[in-house]
Amino acid sequence: MDGLADPLVRIPVQKWSEIQDQFLQDWPRSIAGYYALKIQREWLQRGLKHDFHVYCPYGDIRNGMVAIQSKGPVRELIIQCPSDDTTNIEEALRDTKLIDWSKSYTIPAPPIHITRAINAVLKDINMVIRRPGTPHYMFLLTKDTPIFEDIRLPKDVTIELLTEEHIDIVDSTWVNKHKGSDWFFQLLVKAQYGFGLFQDRQLACFVFINEVGFLTHLFTLEKFRKKGYADLLLKYVCNKQIKDNKDVYCFVMEGNDSAINLYYKLGFKKYHCVLWGFIAPESSKL
Known part of the structure; x- marks a missing residue:
């Protein structure tokens, strides 16, 4: 050289x-x-x-x-x-x-x-x-997967893009929160890569697609848990990605059984560590 x-x-x-x-x-x-x-x-x-x-x-x-x-x-x-x-x-x-x-x-x-x-x-x-x-572990739902047809939102529930007004609550709930991490979520919100499920106009559950293309920070606020909201939101985002001819993938921490079970339920397959x-x-x- x-x-x-x-x-x-x-x-x-x-x-x-x-x-x-x-x-x-x-x-x-x-x-x-x-x-x-x-x-x-x-x-x-x-x-x-x-x-x-x-x-x-x-x-x-x-x-x-x-x-x-x-x-x-x-x-x-x-x-x-x-x-x-x-x-x-x-x-x-x-x-x-x-x-x-x-x-x-x-x-x-x-x-x-x-x-x-x-x-x-x-x-x-x-x-x-x-x-x-x-x-x-990497979990993958391939882009040739049929879209989910069973998304039925309750009357008081909507799914919308996140905006800057949601960044503080998103950042405060992130397990990897650090000084300046709100900048990261501002970037993803600007790119329209943040999705929220709202009940009576209140943010209940959210997830992002990050700058490398994988799902990140799926989170349901405590008072809205056990309503199946994470399931609904993930199906919505998966459908969007599949319609855009993109695979859906994420990385789940070993031992996070609730997330692992959810991804298995939706048809994701587990791959490399x-x-x-x-x-x-x-x-x-x-």
Whole structure:
């Protein structure tokens, strides 16, 4: 490699479809990579600006993808590879100057082979695991699934897009709430990726599709529980995604039996395990 060239080569939007084709060969393990590119392209076409940049090790799309994005105060690395051989990704992470390894990063939804690759380079880039990732399992409802025909809303219930007035309650109920996390929900609301079920005009239940295309933060407020509202809202959102020719997927924490049972009930199938990555410089206080 040229000593002046960075091993992570930026890939223009016009070539993202070629990376997606590679991810389709590793389906559904590389689903997060595929839909990250699909969603971000759609946002660009709609004029929605988001700090999201795509790189491939040595410019070869067969080597996988390292996407760098900022979500308010949170820095993320979306690392996906359609092959079990992650040698080139590991080398690129060791040698790149594009990533500031003096900062902390979240690595969302990395399949097990990516987790191994990250662990292999931690010492070389002077990073450590900030906290162990809890196992999450990917659940998938494919886009060729028949739509749900049994959505019958009670007379006083409606399903609508969320607006900025709902962000405070959404953010306050998020298990991953942190300083600046309301920025994330503002982004998704602006993109019209937040859905709420309302009873008598009061927000009762909500769910989002995030910037990587998977369902997140499904939550029913306590006084509205045991009414089947999460079931109704999920069916509505699944229908919307299927009509838009999109698969519906999510990651459910191991042991979250109520969510797991709900997804099984709706016909989702369970696939691979991921361990969310949280890495920080060795010198940082853990």
